[in-house]
Amino acid sequence: MPELPEVETVKMGLKRLLPGLVVTNVKHDWPKSFPNTKAEVGEFLIGATIIDVRRRAKVLMIDLSSKYSLVIHLKMTGQLVFRGKNSFGAGHPTDSLIGKLPDKSTRVSITFKNSERLYFNDQRKFGWMRLMPTIEISNIDFMRKVGPEPLEPDFSANDFIKRLHKRKNSKIKAVLLDQTIVAGVGNIYADESLFAAKIHPFSQVSAIPQSRLKILHQELRAVLFLSIKKGGSTDRNYVDALGRRGSYIDFALVFRKENQPCPTCGHEIIKIRVAGRGSHICTHCQKLYKRSRN
DNA sequence: CACTTGACCTGTCCGC
């Protein structure tokens, strides 16, 4: 499930591969995955040159010379995989987890002038890609409401705490997952950062001491930075722009570690449900800050 | 208004 580090990894890969390429053909089968009309594609995508690749929260943007952009959300099982003569510049073809493309999960294929290709695969069809004017991206509802980038140098602990308190009556995990509070955090990094900060995910925001939230701010950033360094987490589906897995999951302390000993204290890690999500915790290390009832 | 739950999907896994 692509979260900030995974989307950032894909972005860095595509930014190295795509700029300068000219689109010659586009194939798409599933309208929800790519809702644009043939006319729009013909006018603003075919023949356009790729200028830049950007990320905001978990959203990718591929900017085109037509002043349009491809805006992409990978949601749970989306993949963007590039195939071409430069695809293996940073690794070896056998590093790829993906076989022959297109495959049955391919929703969109974009062909470039030199016959290189970019594939948008999405098993569960939750993800989407759409072509729209670049200047209108900031008007998308999601973009208007999304919170700050947690890895920006000016994202301070005070900002973080202030924003968390917008939902002071909610469980801390639900708030971390709320994209309008902080951008880019999903289930993996919520669990890992809460464990590192020794906070039980069920804790009510207003009951957690400021000093603890300050540590959470620090740990969240540390976890996200480390994951980018490791190329993200390949839990089941995620791959980078060259189809390779990320290795952060090998460094995870609690995520998907139920029934295993806590690396800190040895108590068994358990899996519970918080805010409708599977959550991995050590009840011995992670303190539950309860509501104070007034 | 604040907050929680369900829908969108398909592949995988578990129990019978």
Place this chain on the structure above:
DNA sequence: TGCGGACAGGTCAAGT
């Protein structure tokens, strides 16, 4: 071996 159902979780819409 086959089959039904639970489960995975990002985001938006609908519900409490």
